[in-house]
Structure formats: C-alpha cells, structure tokens
Amino acid sequence: MSDSRPAGPPPPIPLTVLTGFLGAGKTTLLNRLLRHEALKDSVVIINEFGEIGLDHLLVERVDEDMVLLSAGCLCCTVRGDLIATLEDLLRKRDNGRIAPFRRVVIETTGLADPAPILHAVLYHPYLSMRYAVEGVVTVVDAVNGEATLDAHPEAVRQVAVAERLVLTKTDLVKDADRLERLRQRLRRLNPGAAILPADARVEEIVSGGLFDLGGKIADVAEWLRTEAVEEAERRSHAHQHGHGHDRGHDHGPDHAHRHDVNRHDERIRAFSLVSEEPIRQGTLDMFLDLLRSTQGAKLLRVKGLVALAEDPEHPVVIHGVQHVIHVPAILPRWPSDDRRSRLVLIVDDLEKETVEALWNAFLGKPQIDRPDAAALSDNPLSLRR
Numbered sequence: 339m340s341d342s343r344p345a346g347p348p349p350p351i352p353l354t355v356l357t358g359f360l361g362a363g364k365t366t367l368l369n370r371l372l373r374h375e376a377l378k379d380s381v382v383i384i385n386e387f388g389e390i391g392l393d394h395l396l397v398e399r400v401d402e403d404m405v406l407l408s409a410g411c412l413c414c415t416v417r418g419d420l421i422a423t424l425e426d427l428l429r430k431r432d433n434g435r436i437a438p439f440r441r442v443v444i445e446t447t448g449l450a451d452p453a454p455i456l457h458a459v460l461y462h463p464y465l466s467m468r469y470a471v472e473g474v475v476t477v478v479d480a481v482n483g484e485a486t487l488d489a490h491p492e493a494v495r496q497v498a499v500a501e502r503l504v505l506t507k508t509d510l511v512k513d514a515d516r517l518e519r520l521r522q523r524l525r526r527l528n529p530g531a532a533i534l535p536a537d538a539r540v541e542e543i544v545s546g547g548l549f550d551l552g553g554k555i556a557d558v559a560e561w562l563r564t565e566a567v568e569e570a571e572r573r574s575h576a577h578q579h580g581h582g583h584d585r586g587h588d589h590g591p592d593h594a595h596r597h598d599v600n601r602h603d604e605r606i607r608a609f610s611l612v613s614e615e616p617i618r619q620g621t622l623d624m625f626l627d628l629l630r631s632t633q634g635a636k637l638l639r640v641k642g643l644v645a646l647a648e649d650p651e652h653p654v655v656i657h658g659v660q661h662v663i664h665v666p667a668i669l670p671r672w673p674s675d676d677r678r679s680r681l682v683l684i685v686d687d688l689e690k691e692t693v694e695a696l697w698n699a700f701l702g703k704p705q706i707d708r709p710d711a712a713a714l715s716d717n718p719l720s721l722r723r
C-alpha cells in the first residue's frame with residue numbers, strides 16, 4: 339500500500355515565552371514583534387490574568403476562545419490548562435480548522451514564574467515533540483528594574499531563566515550610571531543572556547535561540563553563551579581573592595552589592611562545567627538524573643552541549659528547567675571548533691563546588707576526599723548538603 343504522506347514527525351513549532359514584571363513593557367514589545375513578517379503566522383497565548391489591551395488589535399473572532407489579530411496572528415486566552423490549550427491548537431492546526439501557525443508566543447502575567455510554563459511543554463511526551471521551546475524573553479523596565487528586583491523574587495527568577503533580556507524605557511533614564519548598574523546586575527544574575535535594547539531587531543529577540551523559524555537548529559553557541567558565563571565566573575572568583583586586581587574588575591557603583599548576601603539575587607548564580615573528553619551516554623544520564631533528583635528545586639536552568647563518547651561528531655543539546663531535564667536535539671555537527679562538552683547552570687542557593695564534585699566523580703576525575711562514581715551511584719545522597 340502506498341502512502342504519499344511524508345515520513346517522520348513534522349518539524350517542531352518554535353515556542354517563545356515572553357515574560358517580565360508588571361508594566362515592564364511586554365505588550366508594547368509583543369505588538370512590535372507581531373507586526374514583523376517573521377512572526378506573521380504566530381499564535382499568541384495570554385494567560386487569564388494578563389491585562390493585555392488587545393482591543394485595538396482584534397479584527398475577527400475565530401471561535402469562542404480565539405481571536406484573529408490584525409497582524410495575521412491568532413490569539414487565545416488560557417483560562418485553564420495551558421497543556422490543554424497547546425494540545426487543542428495542534429489538533430485544530432492538524433485538521434485544518436486553523437491556519438498552520440509557525441510559532442507560538444506565550445505572554446505570561448507580570449507575576450508569573452516562567453519555569454512551570456516551560457515544564458508544561460518540556461515534560462509532556464507529545465507536546466515536547468511538537469513544540470520546540472526556544473526560550474524565554476524577559477522584559478526589564480529600566481526605570482523600575484532595580485526596585486522591582488529588590489522587592490520581588492519572581493522578577494529575579496524571570497531574569498535568571500531568560501535567554502534574552504530586553505531593556506525597556508531606557509529613554510526615560512537620564513542617569514547613565516544607574517542604567518549601567520542595572521545592566522551589571524542583570525549580567526550577574528544571568529551572564530549567559532543577551533541584553534538587548536527595546537528597539538533591537540525582531541530576529542535578535544525571537545530567533546537568537548535554539549531553533550530558527552523553520553524549526554531548524556540555529557546558533558547553538560549563541561544560545562549557550564558559555565564564554566560569557568566563564569568570564570563572569572572568572573571575575574567573581576578574582577573578586578573573592580583580592581580586590582580589584584583582575585583586569586575585568588572595577589569598583590563601580592554595584593560594588594557594595596556584591597557583599598550583601600541577604601539580597602535575593604546574591605543567591606542566584608551561573609556557572610559552567612566543562613569536560614575536554616567525550617562523555618558516555620550512560621554517565622551523562624546518571625549525572626543529570628542525580629542532579630535533577632537531589633537538587634531539582636535549586637536548578638533554575640540547565641543548558642548544555644555535550645560530546646557523547648558513542649557519537650562525538652553529533653553533539654547533544656541539553657535543555658532543562660528545575661527538575662525537568664529534556665534532550666531536545668542531536669545536532670548534525672558542532673556549531674564551532676570548540677568541541678568541549680559544556681553545561682551552563684543557573685542555580686538558586688546551590689554551590690558550584692557541590693555540583694562540580696558530582697560532575698568530577700561521574701567523569702572519573704580524581705578528587706581529594708571525594709567519593710568516586712561507584713560510591714555515588716551506590717549512595718546517591720552522599721553529596722547532599
């Protein structure tokens with residue numbers, strides 16, 4: 339029997355989460371994004387508490403839950419379950435009841451933690467095949483940003499999990515030092531995220547991630563940004579071991595903050611783990627599994643590019659949020675000459691040494707007074723602090 343349908347699953351649909359604190363400028367940015375050709379056939383999902391002023395955009399009702407935006411995008415409001423909404427969209431798309439949208443943008447409410455939204459997709463066996471979570475874009479208001487970060491841990495987490503940070507309202511801040519202080523704080527919270535101006539090109543804001551608009555692998559090195567994380571680690575390390583003698587150090591306006599461990603964002607840090615040698619699949623799985631099960635709540639974000647010993651030519655992309663670690667893609671080739679396995683972790687109140695000890699133990703790197711991999715797998719609680 340002949341079957342003319344193309345073999346294999348359809349390419350995954352890129353999904354972007356747009357977040358940012360109340361009034362930061364999410365809707366303003368979204369409106370600009372949706373006017374761009376690249377986002378024309380998008381679906382926008384807005385959760386029920388989102389006070390988004392869509393009236394001027396609406397032209398036509400598609401069904402009771404959806405409206406067609408003038409930009410050629412569909413918009414729906416999540417009243418209940420996000421998973422059900424994402425499934426329903428696929429069903430309607432697959433049976434031709436709605437146009438074959440090319441991207442989903444989820445705009446969260448200002449107080450939302452974006453992690454559960456990423457979980458909903460990454461953890462779901464079917465949705466994780468059909469949607470490609472491209473990442474989180476977090477809008478930060480330059481006027482209120484510092485005060486918001488001080489007062490609201492949700493805002494700190496929104497910054498920490500982002501792939502890209504868009505700084506709005508810089509036109510209202512005349513004090514360049516103040517702006518630089520905010521930028522430095524954002525860089526400390528999430529050194530791997532690009533900080534973009536509010537008028538950045540649309541392609542930079544939505545497509546600098548793991549997947550391009552056609553669902554293909556895009557610039558993974560940019561997505562990972564390990565160099566930025568390593569540089570931030572070096573600076574922080576140099577800072578702790580002598581004041582101001584490293585080249586990157588300055589005693590700028592943020593200096594005093596670095597020693598104030600009571601600030602919520604002092605608990606959040608980013609670091610990288612590197613291996614020069616390819617890693618066996620089983621070892622990687624065990625490491626990630628143990629990390630996830632023992633430290634999941636403290637893992638805000640895990641990203642990585644790993645050379646597997648079984649197939650070193652095709653690096654594996656690791657993508658995780660808290661206790662969910664997902665392997666979305668095996669790349670057809672290395673994105674650059676750097677073929678080291680690299681993991682970038684953004685953690686809340688977790689010491690690098692704890693994770694590094696686990697990593698080294700699994701990779702068989704000898705350490706003083708540390709158990710080896712066998713001891714760890716025999717007693718998975720042995721490294722918990």
Ligand SMILES: Nc1nc2c(ncn2[C@@H]2O[C@H](COP(=O)(O)OP(=O)(O)OP(=O)(O)O)[C@@H](O)[C@H]2O)c(=O)[nH]1
Pocket residue numbers: 358359360361362363364365366367388389390447448506507508509510536
């Ligand atoms: N001056 C200036 N104003 C901006 C900028 N971006 C947004 N705004 C203004 O900030 C206000 C809030 O913007 P919104 O886009 O509604 O913010 P939001 O994050 O969607 O707000 P909520 O949905 O209530 O959380 C509006 O009055 C915007 O016009 C900017 O870059 N510069």
